[in-house]
Amino acid sequence: MDMRSNNHQQQQQQVLDGSDIVELVENEKVFDKFVEQKFQQLDQDEDGKLSVTELQPAVADIGAALGLPAQGTSPDSDHIYSEVLNEFTHGSQEKVSKTEFKEVLSDILLGMAAGLKRDPIVILRMDGEDLSEFIHSPGYEAEIVSVYFSAVSGCEEASLSDCIVKALQSLSVDHGMPPSNDPWVMSNIVEPIVDSCLDEEDKREKRVSQERFLEAFKRVVERVAQRLNEQPVIVAHSENTFDGSGIRRLLSNKFEFDKALNVGLEIIPKDRHGKVSKEYLRAVLDTVAPSATLPPIGAVSQMDDMITEALKMVKGDDGKVVKEEEFKKTMAEILGSIMLQLEGNPISVSSNSVVHEPLTSATFLPPPPAESPEEPSN
Incomplete structure (x- = not known):
């Protein structure tokens, strides 16, 4: 296409790279005001805390912003909704204070921003x-x-x-x-x-x-x-190319690799000797995936095939119970195998979806902060 067309495309698109979200969360004054407004809207009984029921609209809004289908329409997405709710309630039925609400919301927003920085979304207006x-x-x-x-x-x-x-x-x-x-x-x-x-x-x-x-x-x-x-x-x-570079960065940093693995190991069962079944390799790999710049398991079929092959190489489905250190070593071998395959044959993925609602429709997302007028000088 010619220069005129390229100029038109640039005028008709908006890049969502997470920078606006980071700016909002880090602007303490604006974010505090936003949290206050949302907390009051959710706190129907005005007792200064949010019950599980009162949190549901916030959870629904977060799901919408993540692009999930409505709650109750898909078992897979319902699991994510439950995880979001658990972030607020820590798995209990107790009410959530305003401070807890702010902390969790901040973490969720920054997590979304990190995802957008890694995989920006371009909003195109097709006229x-x-x-x-x-x-x-x-x-x-x-x-x-x-x-x-x-x-x-x-x-x-x-x-x-x-x-x-x-x-x-x-x-x-x-x-x-x-x-x-x-x-x-x-x-x-x-x-x-x-x-x-x-x-x-x-x-x-x-x-x-x-x-x-x-x-x-x-x-x-x-x-x-x-x-x-x-x-x-x-x-x-959105488009992304998985070329193994994210895995190489993770494996080259032992501290970050151990940190990512430990997060995954915390959520899987262990026997009384602290040993772990290799059947959980796939689950831990899915937890480590964001740190290795990999998509979630099930999101990209080509990647799933690659993971299956890597698991076969280490006999990941034999159900053998191993010590934690051996489990970590096996996980490193799996990631190394995937890295080499991606370096030889990168996987490119692109997706396009029609946006039916305004970008600011998710009510939990604050609008971009308006520039504060300069203080008059004395």
């Missing part, structure tokens, strides 16, 4: 201009011809409508296209526009020629660009 420029760019037709062959490959009996939908999924945010595989985009943009641009006979047409496909596809994409111009879509875009 159709970039997509329109792509349509009229010199390389458009050549790229879409390639898309055509990909779309019809292996599905010669697919209808024109199906081919266009499949082809749209090959356009990325770099083209100015919101993620077509997002259910909201599919049901609110892709399907209605394809439906309106093709008559019933066209929709059912099969064995579509290249010329016919190009003509229909361009009509659809132009209409998508028009729709985005009328109603822009906000997309959260």
Whole structure:
């Protein structure tokens, strides 16, 4: 894309790297005021402490800011909600004081900031201009011809409508296209526009020629660009490359490595001799993952395969009970194996999701601090 397009993209995006959150938490005056306001909102019985029930709205807001589905809709995310609540209550049913509330909220916010610093999120406002420029760019037709062959490959009996939908999924945010595989985009943009641009006979047409496909596809994409111009879509875009460098840094710092391992070892059971079963290697690895700049287990399938292979190498699933030092040594071997694999074959991951709410909708997140007016000089 040309310079004008690049300038437009820069104007239409916002990078969330956690710096605003750090600034807010470290601004004691602003953060104290925020905590006071939120505490009063949550303290329904005005007894100066928060019960488990009163904490629920704060937990829900934190989950929303983390991008979790609503509480009660997924066992995996419900587990995280429970962990957030336990951070406040320390696993008890006792009420939480304002001081405790502030301390935990500060830790959670700074944890989120650290995650954003490591993996920034770019908020893109897609208004159709970039997509329109792509349509009229010199390389458009050549790229879409390639898309055509990909779309019809292996599905010669697919209808024109199906081919266009499949082809749209090959356009990325770099083209100015919101993620077509997002259910909201599919049901609110892709399907209605394809439906309106093709008559019933066209929709059912099969064995579509290249010329016919190009003509229909361009009509659809132009209409998508028009729709985005009328109603822009906000997309959260993130990308990360796991190349083993985070593991190398962790393994080279024995103090940090032991510290990360000890956190994981604290949460797993031990026998009366202090020994640990190797079946917990995966659980401890998941705890250590953030310190090694690795994704959570289950988040990236390629990484999960790599971890499984590393565990097989050390017979991690044999259930053998070992001394803590041997457990730590085995964990270092696993991380070393993963590091070498990533250095040879880095794994790149990107994700795009439509943002349906304003970025400040999570009520537990304070707004950026306004600049204080300068004190008048005497």
